[in-house]
Amino acid sequence: MDAVFDLATLRGAARVAGFTWTDEELEALRPVIQASLRLLATLDTLPLDAVEPTTQYRIL
Amino acid sequence: MSADLAFAPVADLARMIARKEVSPVEVVRVHLERIAALDATLRAYITVCDEAALAAARGAESALAAGRPVGALHGVPVALKDLYDTAGVRTTGGSKILADRVPEADATVVRRLKEAGAIVLGKLHMVEFAYGPEGLNAHHGAPRNPWDAAAARMPGGSSSGSGVAVAAGLAPAALGSDTGGSIRIPASLCGITGLKPTYGRVSRAGVLPLAWSMDHVGPMTRTVADSALLLRVMAGYDPADASTSVLPVPDYLAALSGDVKGLRVGLLRSFFLESATPEVRAAVETAAKALEKAGAILDEVALPAVAHVGAASYAVVASEALAYHTGWLKSRPTDYDPEVRKRLQLGAFITGAHYVRGQQVRALVRNEVDAALARRDVLLAPTTPLTAPRLDERQTTLGDGPSEVRGALIRLTRPFNFSGHPACAVPCGFSTGGLPIGMQLVGRPFDEATVLRAADAYQRLTDWHTRRPVLA
Numbered sequence: 001m002d003a004v005f006d007l008a009t010l011r012g013a014a015r016v017a018g019f020t021w022t023d024e025e026l027e028a029l030r031p032v033i034q035a036s037l038r039l040l041a042t043l044d045t046l047p048l049d050a051v052e053p054t055t056q057y058r059i060l
Numbered sequence: 061m062s063a064d065l066a067f068a069p070v071a072d073l074a075r076m077i078a079r080k081e082v083s084p085v086e087v088v089r090v091h092l093e094r095i096a097a098l099d100a101t102l103r104a105y106i107t108v109c110d111e112a113a114l115a116a117a118r119g120a121e122s123a124l125a126a127g128r129p130v131g132a133l134h135g136v137p138v139a140l141k142d143l144y145d146t147a148g149v150r151t152t153g154g155s156k157i158l159a160d161r162v163p164e165a166d167a168t169v170v171r172r173l174k175e176a177g178a179i180v181l182g183k184l185h186m187v188e189f190a191y192g193p194e195g196l197n198a199h200h201g202a203p204r205n206p207w208d209a210a211a212a213r214m215p216g217g218s219s220s221g222s223g224v225a226v227a228a229g230l231a232p233a234a235l236g237s238d239t240g241g242s243i244r245i246p247a248s249l250c251g252i253t254g255l256k257p258t259y260g261r262v263s264r265a266g267v268l269p270l271a272w273s274m275d276h277v278g279p280m281t282r283t284v285a286d287s288a289l290l291l292r293v294m295a296g297y298d299p300a301d302a303s304t305s306v307l308p309v310p311d312y313l314a315a316l317s318g319d320v321k322g323l324r325v326g327l328l329r330s331f332f333l334e335s336a337t338p339e340v341r342a343a344v345e346t347a348a349k350a351l352e353k354a355g356a357i358l359d360e361v362a363l364p365a366v367a368h369v370g371a372a373s374y375a376v377v378a379s380e381a382l383a384y385h386t387g388w389l390k391s392r393p394t395d396y397d398p399e400v401r402k403r404l405q406l407g408a409f410i411t412g413a414h415y416v417r418g419q420q421v422r423a424l425v426r427n428e429v430d431a432a433l434a435r436r437d438v439l440l441a442p443t444t445p446l447t448a449p450r451l452d453e454r455q456t457t458l459g460d461g462p463s464e465v466r467g468a469l470i471r472l473t474r475p476f477n478f479s480g481h482p483a484c485a486v487p488c489g490f491s492t493g494g495l496p497i498g499m500q501l502v503g504r505p506f507d508e509a510t511v512l513r514a515a516d517a518y519q520r521l522t523d524w525h526t527r528r529p530v531l532a
Binding site: 010013014017018019021025028029032033036037039040042043044046048051052053054 | 368370371372374375378386389390402405406408409410414416417418419420421422423424426
């Protein structure tokens with residue numbers, strides 16, 4: 001079951017990130033945000049606990 | 061003669077200029093005339109440096125006449141995606157925000173090209189701040205794919221102008237940048253060669269970033285040999301870019317033996333060939349057979365972790381892009397292309413934990429590609445699973461079902477931005493509608509020489525890369 005985020009939640013999250021976006025703008029973004037959060041949630045299902053995160057730097 | 065010069069390989073131009081068989085002034089003039097005649101329709105260029113290019117060409121001619129030593133690209137014109145800093149020439153990133161920005165210094169690779177004698181023809185069209193694979197740009201209008209300009213098809217992006225200029229003979233070579241496929245996608249859709257080197261092989265200093273840990277810069281040319289020639293000039297350690305390697309730069313041209321006997325080629329079927337449209341799949345399978353017939357040892361290999369690259373790379377790219385753009389997103393939000401602004405805004409809803417998860421998946425993917433290449437020399441896959449869509453097309457059907465066009469375009473290239481492995485895209489056929497089909501060869505880190513050898517050998521076996529679009 002997906003979490004559904006209302007405008008107040010999105011407004012708050014945007015403010016935490018340092019942005020003040022209009023309700024109209026956030027409403028237009030809302031379906032895309034929902035879809036992107038669904039996509040990101042798939043990462044939480046992967047067996048990554050023993051995997052050290054990397055960047056691409058190869059010291060050569 | 062002028063059409064011959066416009067479509068001559070860089071290597072031939074450099075040789076003819078060095079032998080004084082043709083003047084660099086004539087070569088530059090031929091390209092400027094084509095730009096004047098065709099670019100109003102094709103829209104490859106944002107800025108044409110006509111006077112400066114002609115002045116540099118006259119200087120190159122004088123140097124030859126005086127018998128001074130010349131570089132590998134002496135007198136050869138090149139064009140640059142408009143995110144490479146150029147001293148005294150505006151560098152806009154395809155944006156309104158940087159429309160009047162004039163850098164004081166050249167990007168490291170631009171300086172290296174000029175030191176080798178190259179002449180900058182101009183700055184090429186691109187997706188705003190390189191954030192999109194279709195080649196669309198709300199500020200400047202989208203460039204037209206030269207293979208079907210009448211039907212207004214996507215050139216691919218974000219190095220859209222680079223793909224169009226090289227395919228249409230408006231530049232013998234161009235530089236692009238590749239964060240999710242932005243060199244290889246326009247190379248595929250426009251029927252040219254595009255090389256994304258290993259992460260760390262070529263300096264990004266003086267190149268506007270999209271996502272630092274995924275950005276790569278490289279050449280876009282009509283032949284693999286020309287990409288090898290440019291890479292030799294561009295590659296190498298740069299103190300201004302901490303990610304660059306101190307490994308020596310090989311002579312990539314010397315590696316092009318034309319021989320693939322015993323070369324181990326892993327064909328990527330699952331996820332890659334399986335998602336391609338039937339025409340693309342058939343073309344890549346035929347290419348694999350051609351390499352096998354020439355002596356390569358072909359097998360099939362799977363990279364299961366790439367199924368998670370979409371989510372993981374989104375967490376990384378959107379976060380890094382937002383970090384770069386936060387200031388302008390606050391101070392000049394309406395100056396962005398609305399689509400690009402939306403992509404940037406989404407980064408605000410990604411957490412630090414998501415970003416780290418993305419980097420964990422990156423480790424898995426990198427290890428998996430390394431493992432596949434431990435027993436093979438190169439991997440082979442389609443570059444894009446489809447040919448150039450129409451500019452207004454948003455949904456498409458791939459070999460494994462419906463897909464958004466945007467996601468389809470980057471699906472097969474993005475894994476190797478994530479892993480950092482070198483990948484070279486070359487044309488490998490045409491659709492029944494006359495649109496180019498591309499394949500990519502992927503190699504071990506810092507082994508561009510083998511990737512280029514395989515790709516060049518393929519071009520010696522086929523003539524797809526020699527075909528030219530019919531232009532009005």
